Amino acid sequence: MNPCIVLFREDLRLSDHPALSAACDTGQPLLCVYLHDEQTPSARAWWLHHSLAALQRSLQQRGSQLCILRGDALQQVHALVQASGADTVYWSRRYAPAQIAADAELKTQLRAQGVQAQSFNARLLHEPWTLYNQSGAPFRVFTPYWKAALRQDAPRAVLPCPDVIPSAPLPSHSNSGENDAQSENENKGFRSLSLEELNLLPSQPNWAANFVGVPGEEGAQECLQRFINGAISRYAAQRDQPSAAATSCLSAHLQCGDISPHQIWYALQGADVSAKDREKFLSEVGWREFSYYLLYHFPQLLTEELNAKFRDFPWGGEDATNRPLIQAWQRGQTGYPMVDAAMRELWQTGIMHNRSRMIAASFLVKHLLIDWREGMRWFWETLLDADIAANTASWQWVAGCGADAAPYFRIFNPIIQAQKFDTEGDYIRRFVPELRRLPAQYLASPWSAPEATLRMAQVELGSTYPRPIVEHSAARARALDALKSLS
Ligand SMILES: Cc1cc2nc3c(=O)[nH]c(=O)nc-3n(C[C@H](O)[C@H](O)[C@H](O)COP(=O)(O)OP(=O)(O)OC[C@H]3O[C@@H](n4cnc5c(N)ncnc54)[C@H](O)[C@@H]3O)c2cc1C
CATH class of the missing domain: 1.25.40.80 (Serine Threonine Protein Phosphatase 5, Tetratricopeptide repeat)
Structure with missing residues (x-):
C-alpha cells in the first residue's frame, strides 16, 4: 500500500493532531517526518531538541518512528514522495507570511504530481x-x-492520540536525476538524521543549564x-x-x-x-x-509599524545605535532593579514574566528610545517561547505602534511598577542578588536609600550595582516630547 506522509513542524505532539488522525484514518502506513528549519532561534532550539526527543519516544511506543530531515522542504518532500511512492501528504497549517508561501507552493507542486496534499488546523x-x-x-x-x-x-x-501508528519503512533514495534533493541526503538514501546531528543544544558554555520547563x-x-x-x-x-x-x-x-x-x-x-x-x-x-x-x-507587522504614523519616527535619534545602552539593557545592568531583574530572568531561565516583559520592553523603547526591533530581536533569540506572532505584536503594542496599542503617553515607571507588582521585593532579590540585603522600601530605587543603609546592605552604587543609565523623569519627558509629534 502506498504510504502517507505526515509532516511535523510546529505541532510536536500525537494527541489533537488533525493531520496525523486523518493520516491514520486512511489505513495506509505512515511516514512521520520532521522537517528542520535552520532558522530556529537560539533558546528555542534547546526546547525543540527535547520536544523532538519526546516525540520520537512517543512514536516508538506506538510502533512508529520519526524521520528527521533538513534542507529545502520542497526538494526533501518531493524526493521522499518519489522514493516512497507516497500518494498523500498531510501537515498542520502555519501562519507567518514566508511559511504560508512555502506551504502553498508545496501544495501546488504536490498536487501537480498527482499527490493528495492537505493542510489542517492544529494551532x-x-x-x-x-x-x-x-x-x-x-x-x-x-x-x-x-x-x-x-x-x-x-x-x-x-482528537484522541492514535493507539497505533502503522509505520512505513523509510525508502532508499531514488537516484532518478531531476528528482534528487540537493541536500546532504543525496546519494546516501533517506537516512534520518539523529537528533544530535541537528546540533540544537548549547555546549560550551552550556547557557541552558538553568532553563525552566519540561518540553514535550x-x-x-x-x-x-x-x-x-x-x-x-x-x-x-x-x-x-x-x-x-x-x-x-x-x-x-x-x-x-x-x-x-x-x-x-x-x-x-x-x-x-x-x-x-x-x-x-x-x-x-x-x-x-x-x-x-x-x-x-497584516504580514508587514514583522518588519514595519502597523500604525503608519510611526514609520518615519526617528527611534533613538543619535542614540538609535547606542550599543552601550542596548548592552546594559540586555545584560540587566540599567540601574533600575525591576528592569534588571526582568532581563536577568530571561537570560538565566529562558522565560520572562508577562508584566516584566512589558516593563523591560517599555524601558527600552521609551526611556532609551531604542527601536523596538532591537528588543524584538533580543527576545527572539533568548526566549524559550519565542513566537513570531506574539513577540512581534507585543513589541509593537508596547512601542505604541501596533494594533490596540498602549497609547504613546503610557510610559511605565519602572520604580512604581516594582513597588506595585513586586511589593515584597522577592522577584528583585532573586534575580538581582547584589541588592538582596536592602530593605524592601529601597529595592525599587536603591539610589534613594540613605548612605548608611546602602553600606549596611553592602551596596556600593556604581560599583556593586550600577547607577541608573538614564534619569527617569528626564527620559520620560524626552520620550513624551518625541512621541507627541505623532499624536
Ligand atoms: C514584549 C513582549 C514580548 C512577548 N513575546 C512573546 C513570545 O515571544 N511568545 C509568547 O508566547 N508570548 C510572548 N509575550 C506574551 C506573554 O508575555 C507570554 O505569553 C506569557 O508571559 C507566557 O507566560 P504564561 O504561559 O505563564 O502565560 P499565561 O498568563 O498563563 O497565559 C496563557 C497563554 O496565553 C498566551 N498569552 C498570554 N499573554 C499573551 C500576550 N500578551 N500576547 C500573546 N499571547 C499571550 C500565551 O500563549 C500563554 O502561554 C510577549 C509579551 C511582551 C510584552
Whole structure:
C-alpha cells in the first residue's frame, strides 16, 4: 500500500493532531517526518531538541518512528514522495507570511504530481480568515475581536492520540536525476538524521543549564493539569505579580506545539475553576490568537509599524545605535532593579514574566528610545517561547505602534511598577542578588536609600550595582516630547 506522509513542524505532539488522525484514518502506513528549519532561534532550539526527543519516544511506543530531515522542504518532500511512492501528504497549517508561501507552493507542486496534499488546523482556535468586523475589515482592536471569536461556533473537539501508528519503512533514495534533493541526503538514501546531528543544544558554555520547563507533550499535559489544580485559582488576582507563580507557563509548549489551544480550551471548560479565573485566562489565550490574526491580515507587522504614523519616527535619534545602552539593557545592568531583574530572568531561565516583559520592553523603547526591533530581536533569540506572532505584536503594542496599542503617553515607571507588582521585593532579590540585603522600601530605587543603609546592605552604587543609565523623569519627558509629534 502506498504510504502517507505526515509532516511535523510546529505541532510536536500525537494527541489533537488533525493531520496525523486523518493520516491514520486512511489505513495506509505512515511516514512521520520532521522537517528542520535552520532558522530556529537560539533558546528555542534547546526546547525543540527535547520536544523532538519526546516525540520520537512517543512514536516508538506506538510502533512508529520519526524521520528527521533538513534542507529545502520542497526538494526533501518531493524526493521522499518519489522514493516512497507516497500518494498523500498531510501537515498542520502555519501562519507567518514566508511559511504560508512555502506551504502553498508545496501544495501546488504536490498536487501537480498527482499527490493528495492537505493542510489542517492544529494551532489556532479560530482561523484568521473566519473573523471580520461589521464593515468586513479585519479587527484591529482586541476586545471586539475576542467577543466575535467567542460568538463563533465552539472550537472543534479535541482528537484522541492514535493507539497505533502503522509505520512505513523509510525508502532508499531514488537516484532518478531531476528528482534528487540537493541536500546532504543525496546519494546516501533517506537516512534520518539523529537528533544530535541537528546540533540544537548549547555546549560550551552550556547557557541552558538553568532553563525552566519540561518540553514535550507529556510535560505540557502535566503543566496544564498542575495549573488547573493550583495556580489558576489565583490567576485573575495575581497574574501580574512576577513572583506569585500564578500563570500557566504554557507558552513554550504552545509555541512548539507540545499542546494545542483546543486541549487547553476544553480542559478549562470541564474544570472546577471560577468563571472569573477561567475567562481571564482564556482571554490571554485569546491574545495569542489575536497576534496570529494580526500577522495573517497584516504580514508587514514583522518588519514595519502597523500604525503608519510611526514609520518615519526617528527611534533613538543619535542614540538609535547606542550599543552601550542596548548592552546594559540586555545584560540587566540599567540601574533600575525591576528592569534588571526582568532581563536577568530571561537570560538565566529562558522565560520572562508577562508584566516584566512589558516593563523591560517599555524601558527600552521609551526611556532609551531604542527601536523596538532591537528588543524584538533580543527576545527572539533568548526566549524559550519565542513566537513570531506574539513577540512581534507585543513589541509593537508596547512601542505604541501596533494594533490596540498602549497609547504613546503610557510610559511605565519602572520604580512604581516594582513597588506595585513586586511589593515584597522577592522577584528583585532573586534575580538581582547584589541588592538582596536592602530593605524592601529601597529595592525599587536603591539610589534613594540613605548612605548608611546602602553600606549596611553592602551596596556600593556604581560599583556593586550600577547607577541608573538614564534619569527617569528626564527620559520620560524626552520620550513624551518625541512621541507627541505623532499624536
Ligand atoms: C514584549 C513582549 C514580548 C512577548 N513575546 C512573546 C513570545 O515571544 N511568545 C509568547 O508566547 N508570548 C510572548 N509575550 C506574551 C506573554 O508575555 C507570554 O505569553 C506569557 O508571559 C507566557 O507566560 P504564561 O504561559 O505563564 O502565560 P499565561 O498568563 O498563563 O497565559 C496563557 C497563554 O496565553 C498566551 N498569552 C498570554 N499573554 C499573551 C500576550 N500578551 N500576547 C500573546 N499571547 C499571550 C500565551 O500563549 C500563554 O502561554 C510577549 C509579551 C511582551 C510584552
